[in-house]
Structures are given as C-alpha cells and as structure tokens.
Amino acid sequence: MKKLTGARIAIESLMAEGADVIFGYPGGAILPTYDALLDSKIKHILVRHEQGAVHMAEGYARVAGRPGVVIVTSGPGALNTVTGIADAYMDSTPLVVITGQVSTNLIGNDAFQEADIVGVTRPCTKHNYLVKEVGDLARIIKEAFYIANTGRPGPVLVDLPKDVQQAECVFKYPDKVDLRGFKPVIRGNLRQIERAVQAIERSSKPLFYIGGGVQWSDASAELIELAAGLGIPVTETLMGLGCFPASNSLCLGMLGMHGSYGTNTAVCNTDCLIAVGARFDDRVTGRLKDFAPKAECIIHVDIDPSSISKNVKVDIPIVGDIKSVLAEMLRIVKDRESLAKRKPVWTKWHQQILQWQQEKPLYEQRNGNHVAPLQVIEELHNLTKGDCIIATDVGQHQMWVAQLFPFEHPRSLLTSGGLGTMGYGLPAGIGAKLAAPDRPVVVVSGDGSIQMNIQELATAVEYNIDVKVVILNNYFLGMVRQWQEKFYRERYSYSAMSVPNFVKLAEAFGARGFRIERPSELVTVMKEAFGTPGPVLIDVAIPKEEEVMPMIPPGGAMSEMLFA
C-alpha cells in the first residue's frame, strides 16, 4: 500500500471529517502541512492574528454545530491561540486546533519557535495530544473530532511536530473511536425524569432556566413543546438566548446581573427551578446563598456531571443529553392528564411575572440629541427583519444586545459568555458568515473591544466576507466606566480612551466606513450601510453616560438590583 506523509495524512483526515473551512496562519514548523493543504479542496482563510483564527472557528462552530478547525505554527503561533481556546472551553465550543511543533528531537531544547503548547493548554482544552509517531496521527485526529463534538463540546488541540509531518506511513482512517475513559451518558435516568415531572406537577410557580446546552443539543423544538405546552415561563442565560423564541410571551429573556426586574423577581419567587443546560454561573446567580431562595425543588438537566451541584445544590440531578431527556419528559407529560389541572395556577404565575415586567421595563424610549443604544438595536432589528446572526464583543454593547434584541432562533447570538473575551466579535462574525453564507451577519462591538482584533477587517476584505460591524462608540471602556462610577466613587482610572477615525480606518482596510452622530442620521445611514455589499463598519457615537441597567452589584443578591 502507498505511504503518505504525516502532512498528507493530517489533511486527508480533516477531509474525512468533512472539514470544509480551515482558519489558519502558516509558519516554519507547520509548512509541510500547509504544502499538503495546497492540493486539497478545503477552503483556507488566512487570518491576520492566530487569536482571530480561533474566534472565527468558534463562530463557525456555533453556527454550523460542528467543530471549527484551526491550523497554526509552533511557538508564538500556537501561544496566540490560547485565549481563543480558553474562550471555547468556557463556552463549550467544539474546536480542533492543530499546532505545528518543532521536530521531536528538538522538543525541550529551547529550539526556535518552540513552546510547550500541550502543557500550556492542558487546563483549557477538553483534551490535547502531542503526536510522536506518524502511525498514531489518523487515530488522534479521529479522536480529536469525536471528543470535541461528543458530550459537552469543547476544544481539542493536536500538537504536530515537523518530523512527524514529514514521516511516512500507510494511511487508513479509522471508522470508529474506542476511548474507555470517555463515555458520556446520553439517556437520562428514567426514575429521575419521572421524579422531575412529579416535582413540576406539585409546584405552583415553576420556571425554566435554560442555557447554551439547549443550543448544542439542538433541543429547542423539545423545549418549546414542553414549556409552551405546559405554560411554564422560560428564562435564558446569555448563552441560551434564542433557544426559546422571544416572541412567545412565556419568554422572559436573560436573567442575572443584567436581567430585567421581572425576570429576576421570577427567579426570586419560583418554587421549582428547572435548569436545563445551564451552569449556575456567578453572573447568573449573584450571591449564591440568596439565589432562588423560595425554590423547594431545583432540577438540573446537564450532560456534564461536574456542572451539577457545583455552585447550587440540586435536588433532582439528571445527567444526559438534553434533547433526549426533554423528549422523555414530553412522553411522560403527554400521558398525564393531571398536569392539565395545574395550568390555571401556572397561568396566574405567568401573569404575575408579566406584571412585574411591566412595572419596571428595561429601557424607556427617549427623544434626545444623542443616539441611544436601544434605537440602534431596534434599527438593526428593522433592517434585518429580526432574522440575522449577531456576534458581539464584551462590555456594555454586549449586554444591550442581550437585553434588547429579540432572538427568535438558536445559533443567532454569538458572544463570549464565560471568558468575556474582548476581540471575539469581529472574527466570530466572519466565521459565522462562512458557516451560514445566506444569513445576514452583524457584529455589534464597542470602541474598546473592536480595537482588540480589528486587524481581521483585512481578512474580511480579502475574502469579501459580508459582515456589518456596528460600533457603539462612547470613547470609554464603557462597562469599566460604569463599575467605576457605581463602585469606585467615580474615579475613572484609565477607562477613557482615544480612538482612531474608524471610518478612515475601515477605508484604509478596503472596507466601507460610516459614521452616525445624531438620531436623525440613524435610519438613513444604517440603511445605506446595510445596503452596501461586503464588509462595512458603522461608527455610532453614543453618550458615555448610557448605562446597562438594571444591575445586580457584584457579589450582591438578585433581590438587590440597582435601577437607572
């Protein structure tokens, strides 16, 4: 049988996994693989910084629902991926990151562009590999894809020394994976599911609290059928937005630090909290001992046993794939007529929550001389008819999008939730567009965040990737400013920032740039910008006094919300 080089084997294995796009950057130690890549049909996106490649792969993975692939060189190339990999790990995003490495005889010798990337990424990958024998390579890539996308998804790194890329062996791609230490539980325990249904039936104020797991499990349809069928309200984490349609009156939107008064009050009053694919993050719970204080029963469905009872003690844990567990719940619920009798009680509870929502709405429409973030987001919604993918960076603009944009579908909001990585938005938007070329992609960013990976505008221009970048520009690191105002006696320590002329900058990159300063310009300029094909940047001046409200102070309880 014909022998192939490790480099060819790597590319053939990626093709066998159905990888259609690679985000990468070549360099010395990965050149053999890049040479093999030239002869393949896989599309390669040459990024401008390796961190951008990882965020693009994340955006791609979240929209496509399969692992994003990154190839970079050793040393600095590999190390530049670390923030992105940690981001993917926190937000359970499947990635396969292939890094070049110096030849095996040089490892540990302080060779040129050498870094122990396996050691560095050990705590922020789901698993990682150093390939020492070319004969192991095909199996390792097979395992990498399997691990990345099975159970709770996550990033897997494969470190590929140069001599292994050059060595030859017979290529046979394995057709199955055998990992005795990795057998995620898919089907939930039936007795536990039955107990959960009984607890829901007993409750008067049940509440679904759902997270990104619903999206990864493709369980939106089951969730909607279950929650809407029973008439139980649903609140979503940042990562869960879109999994339950915002247009359904049972949808309470985001909870937690910047959740609305009505939603957080519902959490404070529920007697049965049903957590699904969420992990009780501190930005959600606030002070732990005061979280959901009236909940007599907390149910938690999650595929990752280590998420259960990590922060909040759970009464009914159900380990399993959400889609399968919810389908099982639906089956039980359908046969149980006694549940219908609970509906009037639950409707009353829902009405109560809606009343709370009305008592303190999120933002009031204002007419002033300045553009308000609310107006920008409404205009985005108008221009895209609500059907677009929004990628955000991190900070105030991120929270405004999460609070105000009514997401109807899963895989529509791409944002860095767990790690809070500034610089995520633009590359994630580029990756998303490659996964869903027919859906409009909007990047909402801030003047601080956008500058963290603005070089990827060059990538968008080179490949003519149609992303519309909206910068909510207040010449401040807005969220930092907000915390300094509220919790550091208005001492604005290094949060004011001078920014470049974004319009000229966009044009220097070869994109189109627009600027909006007054409310009267908003509709016309946004329309023109969105009507312009290719990458476009829109710089919108907003007042620095705009704040994200309401807010639970850090370490505070949900009942201690601050209002505007």
Added chain:
Amino acid sequence: MPRHTISVLVENQFGVLARVIGLFAGRGFNIQCLTVNEEPLDSTVSRIVLVTAGPDEILEQINKQLNKLIPVIKVLDFQGVETVEREMMMVKIAVDERNRAELDSIVTAFRGHVVDIGPRALTVEITGDSEKLQAFVTLVRPFGIKEIVRTGSIAMARSVQLNGNQRQAREEG
C-alpha cells in the same frame, strides 16, 4: 480539613499524571503523597494513588473533574470507606555496639527488616500505615537518622465495610 485518599485508574501514557496533578495544583491543593504504578495485570493501565486534604465539596468537584479527563478510566475516593492503607519506608540509622541490641528490639517490635548493614549504620525496611511509620521514626530518632525514604500510601477498600453504627461501636470499644 478531611484527608482524602484517592485512587485513579488511568491510561498508561505520557502526560496523564500531569493532567491529574494539574487539577489539584490549579486549585491550590497540596498533594501529601503520591504513588504511580503500572497495573501488574494490564500494562495499558496505571494506578495513581494520592493523598490530599481539603473541604469535601471541593474534593467532590475535583473527583468529577478527574472523571472528565479523557485518559481517566475510574476514580475512587476512599473518604468514608474502610480501607487498608500501606506504605513502605527505608531508614538508615546510626548505630554502634552499645545501642545495637536496643535498636534490634524496636525493629522486631515493628516487624521491620534490616536490609543493609555498614560499620556505623544499618538500614531498616518497614511497612505499615503512616501512623506506624511515624511512630517508628519517633522511636529511632535518638539513635541518629542518617537518611529516610518513603513510598507514599497505597490503599484498597476492605472487603467488608462496617456501617456507621458498627464503626462507632468499634471506635468506642
């Protein structure tokens, strides 16, 4: 803080120990002792036995995280489990004609063995749980200890587990 003896069955590959240890180090936990060995009946598997101290709920989280590691096959935390624990120690003790007999009687009482003899020192091998080893060290310290090496604990669950009442009765008895 409660002492936990944790036994982890892992794939016998490079890097696995680093992953296991990393979960403790990353949380600022000290590992008091550690043994790693290839399984005698299956060379594809290694067993890591380690002892650490920490709050139960954090150790529970670490155990769940250990289970999540791909090369980890099985995790046993012996907290609340009746175990047999053993470690081995070799002690090189200064000795002369005058106190030789006294040392011999201590070694015999601890069921130790003399494994090396020199003109001014002898080396004793001793096996037991860590309390026994500690007691031996205390007794022979006046002779002058020249060198000590210890293996760290290995542990196994007892075939018969006493329930809480029986255990209490035994402790009181």
